Amino acid sequence: MQIISSSNQRNELYEKFKLKIIHNSCLDRSLVSYQGNRQTPFSSWFKYREGFSERLVTYLLQTFKLEPGVLIDPFSGAGSSLFSASALGWQTTGIELLPVGIFATQARIIAEKIDVESLNLEITKLKQINFQDYYDQLFIFNHLAITRGAFSSINEEQLVGYISYCNNVIPNKDISTLFLYAAFCILEDISYTRKDGQYLRWDSRSGRSKVNSEFNKGEILSFEDAINRKLKQITSDLNISPIQLDLFSDNLLLKFTTNKSNTVENIEPNLYEGSSLEILPTLQDNSIDFVITSPPYVNRYDYTRTYALELAFLGCSEEKVKYLRQQMLSCTVENRDKRNFLEEYYTAKGCYQDFLKIDSTFKNQAALQEILIILENNKKQGKLNNDNIVRMVGNYFYEMCFIIYELARIIKPGGIVAMVNDNVRYAGEEVPVDLILSDIAESFGLKTRYIWTLGRGKGNSSQQMGNHGRTELRKCVYIWEK
Ligand SMILES: C[S@@+](CC[C@H](N)C(=O)[O-])C[C@H]1O[C@@H](n2cnc3c(N)ncnc32)[C@H](O)[C@@H]1O
Structure with missing residues (x-):
């Protein structure tokens, strides 16, 4: 693909989605992330920094689907989405790769029913x-x-x-x-x-x-x-008494009163330990009402290093940690390509045509290919502080194509996907993760309802998307529907 000007394709994508990019003043940092969040009792026990707030989940469910149904979070971490949704009567499923999040989720399931x-x-x-x-x-x-x-x-x-x-x-x-x-x-x-x-x-x-x-x-x-x-x-x-719990969250109050009065069925989350890239393809078509998730961001954060103490505590060996690092959605410079694995996996499942469709969606995403070429040039000129950043960005979107394809397949018509993610910048070059992922979602039949921005505002306008190292990057919640 010939790139005419450095931010051409990204500008075009921005034009396509600009009316969907809306600042949502209800979503400030404290509602979305663990860090600034007024924590609920259970979630404050373990600082899972990548976790999002339970109030965000309640907000999303109450905004879009008042009637409980089936919810999945394919990157469920410590389980915040699962617990808030199940407290509202939802049947929930989480997928999490790292034993850290799995243990935190299991411990909370135990805590909720402990004597x-x-x-x-x-x-x-x-x-x-x-x-x-x-x-x-x-x-x-x-x-x-x-x-x-x-x-x-x-x-x-x-x-x-x-x-x-x-x-x-x-x-x-x-x-x-x-x-x-x-x-x-x-x-x-x-x-x-x-x-x-x-x-x-x-x-x-x-x-x-x-x-x-x-x-x-x-x-x-x-x-x-x-x-x-x-x-x-x-x-x-x-x-703690229900009245005190109300100080933290309406949602939890409901849960506690629910437990006592049995007015709403409180169903324990169903948890898969493993990679979403392998587990999502095993789930049924049109079986899910709501997806709420926050995948790893393409920001080089390595959970297997930051949570090394916890992994060692849980008995993970050196080999196991290396294995987990490679299984993670590519978000570090060490992640190697999963293309061959995915091709074999989809072929073995009799879904080679799906593989080809996903693979070509990746190759045809023009704004993404534009960025990859620019980053490759920056790499040749020694402008990246790590050469593997290009590979990481490419692999991240490649794998996200598979995730989004599967989400589009498993949700019911009328179902919603809410995804929290941040845009990033390398060598001064903005990667509009929100626009690229939304465009990929549309290739697989989802419609973008909103790209809600958090923080101060709408982030970069299209003219600023090339090499402008200082402008604000969007932090978003995307809402897609089938
Ligand atoms: C941003 S965090 C999500 C945190 C979660 N929303 C919470 O509130 O705790 C992303 C999660 O994805 C997990 N993850 C990374 N790669 C994965 C994969 N291939 N399959 C499943 N989970 C994965 C990480 O271990 C991490 O817990």
């Missing part, structure tokens, strides 16, 4: 013990290369003693899992590390030889303090 009295009793017993006394070699912390030295020796010894106690002494499996989850939630607090987007940042006190910065993360809690605080938070949230 609080028995839990309080076990906590009282726990207060009497010395964790080191229960230390069992069987439960040593199997570090990954990138987590070694993350804890002081006293914290690690206590952590292992506590894990051993949970596994060897606590008779009730659910309480033991919830106690283990409490330890999982404090790993960062008791370590020399801080999660920082693409990697783990190390505190200079760690003594790790490679650390040459002056970074100081502030107070590092002792294991004992941290676990006591976490368990206190968990029990006080579980003991």
